[in-house]
Amino acid sequence: xxxxxxxxxxxxxxxxxxxxxxxxxTALGLHLITGITGQFSFGHAGFMSIGAYTAALLSLHxxxxxxxxxxxGGLAAGFAGMLLGFPSLRLTGDYLGITTLGFAxxxxxxxxxxxxxxxxxxxxGIPRDxxxxxxxxxxxxxxxxxxxxxxxxxxxxxxxxxxxELAAEAMGINILLYKVKAFATGxxxxxxxxxxxxxxxxxLNPSDFGVSxxxxxxxxVVLGGLGSVPGTILxxxxxxxxxxxxxxxxxxxxxxxxxxxxxxMIFRPHGLxxxxxxxxxxxxxxxxxxxQLAKTKxxxxxxx
Amino acid sequence: MEQIQTFIQLLPQxxxxxxxxxxxxxxxxxxxxxxxxxIQLINFAHGEVYMIGAFIGLLMVVYxxxxxxxxxxxxxxxxxxxxxxxxxxxxxxxxxxTRLAPLISALGVSLFLQTLMTLIMGPNAQGxxxxxxxxxxxxxxxxxxxxxxxxxxxxxxxxxxxxMIVKFTKVGKAMRATSESYETANLMxxxxxRIISFTFAIGAxxxxxxxxxxxxYFNSIHPMMGVIVGLKCFCAAVLGGIGSIPGxxxxxxxxxxxxxxxxxxxxxxxxxxIAFALLILVLLLKPTGIMGKxxxxxx
Amino acid sequence: xxxLLELQNVTIQFGGLMAVDHVSLKVEKGWISALIGPNGAGKxxxxxxxxxxxxxxxxxxxxxxxxITGHKAYKITSLGIARTFQNIRLFKNLSVxxxxxxxxxxxxxxxxxxxxxxxxxxxxEEKEIEEKAYEALQTVDLLDKKDELAKNLPYGEQxxxxxxxxxxxxxxxxxxxxPAAGMNIQEKQTLMHMVQNIREMGxxxxxxxxxxxxxxxxxxxxxxxxxxQKIAAGTPSEVQHNPDVIEAYLGKEIE
Numbered sequence: 001x002x003x004x005x006x007x008x009x010x011x012x013x014x015x016x017x018x019x020x021x022x023x024x025x026t027a028l029g030l031h032l033i034t035g036i037t038g039q040f041s042f043g044h045a046g047f048m049s050i051g052a053y054t055a056a057l058l059s060l061h062x063x064x065x066x067x068x069x070x071x072x073g074g075l076a077a078g079f080a081g082m083l084l085g086f087p088s089l090r091l092t093g094d095y096l097g098i099t100t101l102g103f104a105x106x107x108x109x110x111x112x113x114x115x116x117x118x119x120x121x122x123x124x125g126i127p128r129d130x131x132x133x134x135x136x137x138x139x140x141x142x143x144x145x146x147x148x149x150x151x152x153x154x155x156x157x158x159x160x161x162x163x164x165e166l167a168a169e170a171m172g173i174n175i176l177l178y179k180v181k182a183f184a185t186g187x188x189x190x191x192x193x194x195x196x197x198x199x200x201x202x203x204l205n206p207s208d209f210g211v212s213x214x215x216x217x218x219x220x221v222v223l224g225g226l227g228s229v230p231g232t233i234l235x236x237x238x239x240x241x242x243x244x245x246x247x248x249x250x251x252x253x254x255x256x257x258x259x260x261x262x263x264x265m266i267f268r269p270h271g272l273x274x275x276x277x278x279x280x281x282x283x284x285x286x287x288x289x290x291x292q293l294a295k296t297k298x299x300x301x302x303x304x
Numbered sequence: 305m306e307q308i309q310t311f312i313q314l315l316p317q318x319x320x321x322x323x324x325x326x327x328x329x330x331x332x333x334x335x336x337x338x339x340x341x342x343i344q345l346i347n348f349a350h351g352e353v354y355m356i357g358a359f360i361g362l363l364m365v366v367y368x369x370x371x372x373x374x375x376x377x378x379x380x381x382x383x384x385x386x387x388x389x390x391x392x393x394x395x396x397x398x399x400x401x402t403r404l405a406p407l408i409s410a411l412g413v414s415l416f417l418q419t420l421m422t423l424i425m426g427p428n429a430q431g432x433x434x435x436x437x438x439x440x441x442x443x444x445x446x447x448x449x450x451x452x453x454x455x456x457x458x459x460x461x462x463x464x465x466x467x468m469i470v471k472f473t474k475v476g477k478a479m480r481a482t483s484e485s486y487e488t489a490n491l492m493x494x495x496x497x498r499i500i501s502f503t504f505a506i507g508a509x510x511x512x513x514x515x516x517x518x519x520x521y522f523n524s525i526h527p528m529m530g531v532i533v534g535l536k537c538f539c540a541a542v543l544g545g546i547g548s549i550p551g552x553x554x555x556x557x558x559x560x561x562x563x564x565x566x567x568x569x570x571x572x573x574x575x576x577x578i579a580f581a582l583l584i585l586v587l588l589l590k591p592t593g594i595m596g597k598x599x600x601x602x603x
Numbered sequence: 604x605x606x607l608l609e610l611q612n613v614t615i616q617f618g619g620l621m622a623v624d625h626v627s628l629k630v631e632k633g634w635i636s637a638l639i640g641p642n643g644a645g646k647x648x649x650x651x652x653x654x655x656x657x658x659x660x661x662x663x664x665x666x667x668x669x670x671i672t673g674h675k676a677y678k679i680t681s682l683g684i685a686r687t688f689q690n691i692r693l694f695k696n697l698s699v700x701x702x703x704x705x706x707x708x709x710x711x712x713x714x715x716x717x718x719x720x721x722x723x724x725x726x727x728e729e730k731e732i733e734e735k736a737y738e739a740l741q742t743v744d745l746l747d748k749k750d751e752l753a754k755n756l757p758y759g760e761q762x763x764x765x766x767x768x769x770x771x772x773x774x775x776x777x778x779x780x781x782p783a784a785g786m787n788i789q790e791k792q793t794l795m796h797m798v799q800n801i802r803e804m805g806x807x808x809x810x811x812x813x814x815x816x817x818x819x820x821x822x823x824x825x826x827x828x829x830x831x832q833k834i835a836a837g838t839p840s841e842v843q844h845n846p847d848v849i850e851a852y853l854g855k856e857i858e
Contacts, residue, residue, distance in 0.1 A: 040404060042411070087588045093403050094346050095587055098538060102580035105535065109577045145719050152718030152725070153704075153711050153732065160694055160705045167692035170654055172680035172709025172772060181715060211531060215411055222408060255423070258416035265409040266397045 014132050015200075020240040021135035022196045027220040027236045028142045028229070029189025034218075035227040036155065037182040038162030039089065040097035044190055044217045046104025049209035051077040051191025052198040053117055056126045059199065066129035070195030077191025078184045085180040104214055111206040122205035123198075130200040138196070142189060146229050158182050162227075212254060219261055225271030234273055311568065316446045318564050324452045326560020327459035328521070331514035332537040333544070333552040333559075334466065335507025341483040341547035342503050343399070348410040349390050350511060351534020352417035357383045357512030358432075358525040359425065365435055372435050372454065376516045383512030387504040396497070414534070421527035429526035432519035455517045462510055463553055469506070470549060479503055483547065536579035543586050545593030554594060605668040607632040607807050608653070608684075608776055613662030615648055622648045624831035625662070630776070630824070635798065635808045637818045637839075640828035641851055646811040647689055649828075650780050653809075654686045655679040666776070681709040683775035687765040687782060689811075695754035699745060699764055702753050703736040706771035710735075739767040742804075743797060759790045763797070770801070777801065779810040783817050795821055819843065827851070 030044045055073030058064055088099045111117045118124070149155040157178050160168035169175050198204050220239055225231025243253050264271070332354050339347045357379035364375045394413045398406045439450040470476035478499050482489040490496050518533075519525045536559060544555025559579055566578045586593060608630040615623040623645045630636045638646045651657045653664060655676035664672045671679055685706070694702050711732055717725035740746040743763040748756065753764060762782060769777055779798070783791050791814065798821060802808055812818050818825065819839040827835040827842055829851040835842050842848055 034404070040407065042407075087584070091587055091591065094340075094344070094407065095542070095591065097407055098346060098535075098542075099584060099587060102535065102539065102583050105532075106577045106580050109574060113573045148721065149715065149718050152715075153708065153713055153729070154715045154718045156697075156701055156705050157708055159697060159701075160708075163694035163696060164692050166656065167688065167694065168705070169676045170656070170680060170686060170688075170692075171705050171768070172677045173705075174675075174677045185715060212415060215415055218408065218411070222404075226404070252419075252423075254415060254419040258412040258414075258419065261412035262394050262409045262416070265401070265405040265412070266394075269398075269401055269405045 016241065016244050018130060018132045018135050018200055019197075020237055021132070021139045022130070022193050022200060023217070023220065023240055024139050024233060024236045025135075025142045025196065026190050026193030027217055027232050028146055029186040029193070030217050030221045031186075031227075031229065031232045032146065032149065032158075032189070033183055033186035035221055035232070036150065036162065037158040037179060039179060039183060040093045041100045041183070041186070042097045042211075042218065043100035043102070043104030043107075043214050044187075045209040045211075045213035046100075046107040047077040047081055047187040047190035048194035048197065048213070048217075049104075049107055049111065049206065050080050051194030052204055052209070053111060053123065053194075054191070055195030056123055056198040056204055057116065059127055059129070060123075060125065066127070066199060067134075070192055070199070073195035073198075074188045074191035077194065078188030081187025081190075082180060082184040085183040086176070089176060089179040089183060101211065101214070104209070104211070108206045108210055117206070118204075120206075122203060124203045126198050126202045126204065128199060128202055130196045135196060138192065142192075143229060143233070150229075154178075154181075159227075215261075216257065219257055222261070223264060223271055225273035228271070228273050231271050231273040235271070313445070314568065316444070318568050319561060320446050320448065320452065322561030322564035323557055324455050324521070324560070325564060326557030327456055328514050328518050328556075329533075329537050329540050329560050330553045330556025331459055331462060331510040331517075332533065333541040333556040334463070334549060335504075335511045336538045337541040337544070337546055337549060337552035338479075338503050338507050340541070342479065342500060343395070343486075345395060345406050346410060346538060347395075347504075347507075348407075348414040348534065349394075349417060350387075350507065351530030351532075351537070352414050352421075353383050353387050353390075353508050353530075354511040354515045354518075354533065355421065355525070355527065355530030356386060356417070357508075357515030358519045358529065359421065359430075359515075359527075360512070361516030361519050362430060362432055362525060365433055372516065372520060375435070376458070376513045379512035379516045380509045383508040383515075384505045387508030388501050391501060391504045396500075414531075418528060418531060425527055427527065429524045432523045432525050434523060436520060451520055455521060458513065458517060462513060466506060466510065466549065475499070475502060532576055536576065539579040539583035539586075542593055543582055545596030548593070548595040551593055551595035558594075605665075606630060607634075607667060608809070609665040610649070610653075611663040611665070613649070613652065613659045613664065615645070615652055615657060616660040621831050623652070623659075626828070626831070626833045627662075628826045628833060628836065630807060630809050632807050633802070633805075634823045635802055635810070635821055636824045636826070637822040638809065638811045638826050638828065639813070639815075639818055639842075643830075644828040645831040646828055647780060650686065650778055650811055653679075654684060654778060677709070680772055680774075683773075684778065685769035685772040685774035685776075686778035687762070687769055687780055689780040689784070691761050691765060693753040693761055693764060693768070695752070697753060698749065699740070699751050699753055699756070700733075700736055700749040702764060703739050703767050703771045704732050706739070706768035707732050707735055707773075709772055735773075736767075736771055739770040742770060742800065743767045759786055762786070762794075766797070766801075770806075774806060776807045776809065779808060779812075781811055781813065783812055783814050791817055 026048050030041060033039050033041045051073035054076040055069040058069040058072060059066065084103050088096055091099060112120050157168065157173045160171060160173060161175060161178060165175055220236040221232050223239060224233065224235030332350065335350045336347060339345060360379045360382045361375040364370045364378045390413055394409045395406055398409055436451045436454055441448045470479060478489065478494045482494060482496060482499050537556065540555035540559040541552045543558060544551030559582065562582065563575055563578055567575055606629040610626055610628050613623055613626050626649065638649065640646055648657065652659055655674050655678065658673045663670060666682060666684065671682065694705065711728050713725040713728050737746060740749060743766050745760060745763055745767060753761065756764060766782065783794055786794060795817065798808060822839055825837065825839050825842045826833060827848050834847045834851060835845045
């Protein structure tokens with residue numbers, strides 16, 4: 001027991017796990033947008049950036065409580081998502097993808113040029129308020145949120161939009177409104193992740209949230225299996241931990257990731273866990289077990 | 305008032321600078337528009353083909369001391385097979401797949417090439433030597449550098465050649481047919497795979513040449529130059545009307561002029577954001593672009 | 604007495620193509636009304652317009668006396684018009700039950716807050732949605748397959764599922780777009796009884812169909828289109844004997 005606590009207290013392990021949790025919260029937001037609602041967002045990191053800088057600046061200038069700052073960061077990102085979403089979500093997939101990418105670039109360029117964000121030198125000295133406990137708690141909450149959304153009228157409407165937008169509209173779903181709601185919620189999560197990130201790494205630079213970061217987040221969501229929460233958890237964990245435990249992977253990280261993504265799309269586009277229905281698997285297992293038990297009971301009974 | 309006067313005085317010069325820059329953008333935008341027109345894919349890797357063209361040009365000029373013309377030819381000779389290979393390996397297997405898969409694959413190829421180049425050449429900008437005499441020609445209030453003349457000439461020749469190919473050759477006709485209707489073209493006996501490869505090839509040739517021209521113009525290239533320019537040129541293609549060849553030319557030139565004007569008006573550091581802002585504007589107001597045709601929704 | 608559905612001089616033009624040419628028609632409450640005509644006559648276009656997916660170039664559409672011309676599709680569904688599609692547009696990767704539950708979307712109201720918090724009101728609504736979904740599946744006899752993925756159903760059952768999905772919206776008017784397409788004789792018989800059952804439930808039905816015997820057996824009223832224009836209307840027997848209709852389908856007699 002002691003060694004387990006010791007394991008988690010080791011600063012390096014602690015940092016890596018906390019970072020994984022932060023990325024997971026951010027990735028779950030993208031999962032909602034792309035996995036569940038089927039909208040292509042290639043600029044998710046831009047919203048992470050908005051949340052990060054908002055939370056960091058509040059901490060540095062107003063000294064308001066950490067959790068509140070992170071929450072406001074999330075709201076800022078969600079609001080930005082709503083503003084971008086209303087005009088952009090009318091567009092078809094590819095155009096939406098490039099628009100979100102363009103938006104993230106605009107955010108990056110604007111932040112590089114602003115004084116308050118520290119410009120190209122970045123923002124340093126952010127207090128280290130993020131810890132493993134808070135992140136684990138928020139991650140679990142986020143996962144719960146995702147499951148509840150998925151099994152609700154709201155979530156079903158989103159999956160309908162993903163499956164067949166036209167039919168969904170014919171079923172009485174206000175397509176644009178629901179897309180915007182999903183998008184804003186997803187970017188809210190990105191903002192929360194960003195705020196937590198800022199108070200973990202303690203330094204922010206606009207180039208931390210560029211195209212490669214957005215692509216990375218996309219990888220997290222797609223590798224494990226698009227549309228699947230366990231898939232997002234798997235993808236985020238594997239892709240964040242791998243470079244830590246495999247030196248080789250860390251050095252050539254981007255090279256490996258990009259080649260990996262291309263290969264995955266060609267050979268297993270649904271991701272590692274895509275199409276795997278955990279609930280069904282679990283229930284099947286339970287049924288088989290019960291059937292087995294019933295058989296042995298029978299046999300035992302007959303023998304008596 | 306004085307500022308406006310100076311601005312108007314400098315306008316013709318800015319226009320020339322803008323059109324020159326825009327010509328290079330047009331060369332790249334054409335690749336995006338043709339590929340999108342034929343297989344509805346945003347070829348994110350196109351920017352990297354342009355970047356690699358610039359580096360090949362650099363290599364030829366520095367190590368083999370060739371002139372710009374040979375450098376451009378060499379860039380084309382490398383970029384064309386590269387683009388065809390990319391299509392074959394990363395896009396063709398995904399042709400029947402979901403809408404998202406080819407986009408992710410394209411992003412993957414783009415990032416792969418960027419990272420590879422950065423690892424090989426280092427992350428810093430590389431100087432591109434002056435290979436064209438820095439003569440200046442003055443026509444009234446406007447000064448043309450020899451480099452600008454070369455760029456304008458070569459890009460015009462390339463674009464006219466493209467136009468000829470598309471309009472007057474059998475291949476061009478096949479390209480247009482496939483863009484219009486994939487299935488019908490296939491049924492008519494057109495070898496779709498070959499036409500698609502050819503489309504990628506032409507786009508790459510233009511982009512490769514563009515890379516060398518840009519290197520000559522700014523005397524500096526770096527491994528990430530394809531990222532921003534690539535995105536901007538896609539914006540230009542959308543601005544002009546995606547799928548439309550004259551649209552891409554128009555969009556590219558328009559973007560070049562807008563950028564130069566923007567810098568002249570004091571928005572220098574936001575220069576790159578101009579393209580994206582224009583993109584978002586176009587997509588909101590007229591998604592089919594300047595020369596695009598409205599799409600009917602089929603139920 | 605106002606008709607349930609009324610089209611007044613509706614024209615739908617796509618660029619140079621006149622898909623629907625000044626068509627007026629009425630559907631009365633309680634009817635099973637059919638819209639027939641040769642291929643390309645404009646039947647599906649009219650359906651798409653009634654359900655809100657297309658806007659008419661000119662003319663008006665009235666539902667229950669209310670002008671619904673140009674309304675968005677999702678609004679029209681909540682007003683009480685539900686439909687099936689010619690080319691089956693099910694949510695393939697979702698279960699049968701989910702498909703039908705989505706059909707009932709317009710009769711619910713809980714959003715993302717309700718989803719996350721599980722307020723009692725939301726839970727009650729979920730229960731109601733599920734019950735109504737079961738009812739709809741029962742009507743089309745698909746309740747035992749509720750957990751199957753929609754894409755795994757055989758063709759005939761997919762068509763029935765589409766009907767269940769439309770029924771879940773508690774429609775006043777049900778639009779069936781070629782419901783019998785691709786069915787064999789037994790399946791068509793089953794479908795016919797199903798449609799009549801649905802009418803007994805108080806739902807007015809309008810259908811587009813190519814199978815003449817199906818249409819004539821089941822309909823109270825038939826409208827005939829040809830080249831975008833209405834060329835005849837009346838009871839099945841009236842329409843069957845109309846020379847214009849015969850000419851449209853079989854061509855003119857050689858003099």
